[in-house]
Each structure stands twice: as C-alpha cells, then as structure tokens.
Amino acid sequence: MELTVIGRVESPLKDRASAPKQGDEGAPEAWLAFEAAVADALFGIAAGDEILLLTWLDRAARDVLRVHPRGDLSRGEQGVFNTRSPDRPNPIGLHRVTVLAVEGVRLRVSGLEALDGTPIVDVKPVLGGISER
Amino acid sequence: MELTVIGRVESPLKDRASAPKQGDEGAPEAWLAFEAAVADALFGIAAGDEILLLTWLDRAARDVLRVHPRGDLSRGEQGVFNTRSPDRPNPIGLHRVTVLAVEGVRLRVSGLEALDGTPIVDVKPVLGGISER
Numbered sequence: 001m002e003l004t005v006i007g008r009v010e011s012p013l014k015d016r017a018s019a020p021k022q023g024d025e026g027a028p029e030a031w032l033a034f035e036a037a038v039a040d041a042l043f044g045i046a047a048g049d050e051i052l053l054l055t056w057l058d059r060a061a062r063d064v065l066r067v068h069p070r071g072d073l074s075r076g077e078q079g080v081f082n083t084r085s086p087d088r089p090n091p092i093g094l095h096r097v098t099v100l101a102v103e104g105v106r107l108r109v110s111g112l113e114a115l116d117g118t119p120i121v122d123v124k125p126v127l128g129g130i131s132e133r
Numbered sequence: 134m135e136l137t138v139i140g141r142v143e144s145p146l147k148d149r150a151s152a153p154k155q156g157d158e159g160a161p162e163a164w165l166a167f168e169a170a171v172a173d174a175l176f177g178i179a180a181g182d183e184i185l186l187l188t189w190l191d192r193a194a195r196d197v198l199r200v201h202p203r204g205d206l207s208r209g210e211q212g213v214f215n216t217r218s219p220d221r222p223n224p225i226g227l228h229r230v231t232v233l234a235v236e237g238v239r240l241r242v243s244g245l246e247a248l249d250g251t252p253i254v255d256v257k258p259v260l261g262g263i264s265e266r
Binding site (some may be wrong): 062065080088123126 | 135157176177191196198213214216222256258263
C-alpha cells in the first residue's frame with residue numbers, strides 16, 4: 001500500500017499557519033502540476049469541471065487520534081475521523097475544486113487550501129446523479 | 134507515503150463482477166471493522182452521521198490510464214482521473230455512506246460497493262456549510 005506521487009500542488013501557501021482550514025474559506029487559486037507519466041489519465045478533464053483532488057498531507061502528524069475541532073479549545077475533543085484535521089493515521093487530503101484552465105499536464109484550480117509542494121495522489125470527477133454517469 | 138490499514142470492510146460482496154459500480158446503485162449494507170489501535174479516532178461518530186470512507190481498492194490495476202466509462206464500449210475512452218474507475222495509479226476508493234449503528238470499533242453503514250476484505254485507510258465527516266463546521 002505504497003502511494004505514488006502523480007504530481008504536486010503549486011500554491012502561494014507555504015505553511016499551515018497561513019492556510020485556510022478549507023478551500024471555500026478564502027483559499028487561493030493553485031496549479032496542479034502532474035507528472036508526464038500520467039498525462040493520459042487526465043484525458044477529458046476540461047475547464048469548468050468540478051473535481052475531487054486527493055493529496056498526501058506531508059506536513060501532518062500521523063500519531064494524533066483526537067483533536068479539538070478547528071483547533072478551538074472551547075470545543076470538546078473529537079476523534080480525528082469525526083473532523084477534517086490534517087493530522088490522522090493516513091493524512092489524505094480531500095479537496096473539491098473547479099478546474100479553471102488546462103495547460104498540458106497542468107491544471108489551474110479554484111480555492112485550494114493545500115500547501116505548496118503537497119504531493120497529489122488521485123483525481124476523481126464529482127459524481128452527478130445516476131442518469132448522468 | 135506508505136498507507137496504514139486502519140480497518141477492513143466486511144461485506145457480502147466478494148468480487149468485482151457482482152459489485153455495483155457505486156454505493157447508491159443497489160449496494161448492500163456493510164460493516165466497517167476498525168483496528169483497536171484507532172478506537173480513539175472514531176470518538177464522536179454516531180448513528181445517522183454521513184461519512185466519507187476512504188479505502189484501498191486492493192483488487193484494482195494500477196497501470197491503467199484510460200478506460201471506457203463504466204466499462205461501456207460504446208462510450209469513448211476517458212482518462213481514469215475523469216472517471217470513477219477503481220483502476221488508477223493510486224486506487225483509493227471514496228464512498229459516501231450513512232452510519233446505521235456503532236458497536237465499539239465496528240460501524241454498520243448503508244450501501245457500500247467496496248468488496249469484502251477491502252482495507253480502510255481513512256474516514257472523514259461530510260462537511261456542512263461554513264457556519265456548521
């Protein structure tokens with residue numbers, strides 16, 4: 001169960017302290033720079049598409065099991081599986097973004113809270129209703 | 134980037150041929166049997182919650198980059214990142230399910246298309262609106 005890096009995030013966000021907690025909380029646009037080896041897997045993705053981006057949150061702690069939600073000490077601790085904390089046994093980030101532009105193996109996307117250099121591990125389309133699949 | 138198995142799916146689905154393509158296409162209920170080591174990370178999850186389950190699709194092919202969507206040869210090939218095919222460089226399954234019951238480190242969930250024995254790698258809550266986080 002070894003993940004392959006299929007690309008990297010290119011973002012103005014350089015550290016966790018400066019990053020919004022979610023993409024729709026003021027996160028900047030970013031580039032997704034894919035490896036040439038997976039170019040074929042991007043075929044069909046176009047500007048305007050909504051996609052689910054999966055990343056490997058390489059600056060997260062893997063030994064944390066409980067947290068105060070959103071770091072708010074006034075809120076009781078929750079299990080990390082009941083939060084979106086990046087700290088968790090397998091720090092996979094899940095981000096819903098809109099594709100703004102496609103330039104070869106590079107995708108420009110809307111509000112993304114992942115940090116610069118974050119490895120990309122998968123991309124999936126947002127599923128429509130059953131009749132649209 | 135080595136994933137840890139945090140649990141396993143227990144399902145009547147034993148092979149790909151018999152599994153629906155998505156959880157809302159007639160998939161059966163299943164148990165999620167977590168490792169005791171991650172019990173604390175489940176704290177707060179209750180019956181009625183909607184969760185995102187991330188799995189490692191261990192029977193998928195990792196060298197496939199293009200497919201006919203839903204295996205339908207009448208449809209043109211697409212890059213796997215533009216489909217929900219399990220075959221992809223990092224075969225991470227993403228499943229939205231409802232928690233029906235919690236029994237210790239076991240969660241009973243609604244329609245899940247993952248096969249029996251599939252490793253679980255992460256669980257996240259479905260995000261509500263910004264004011265609910």
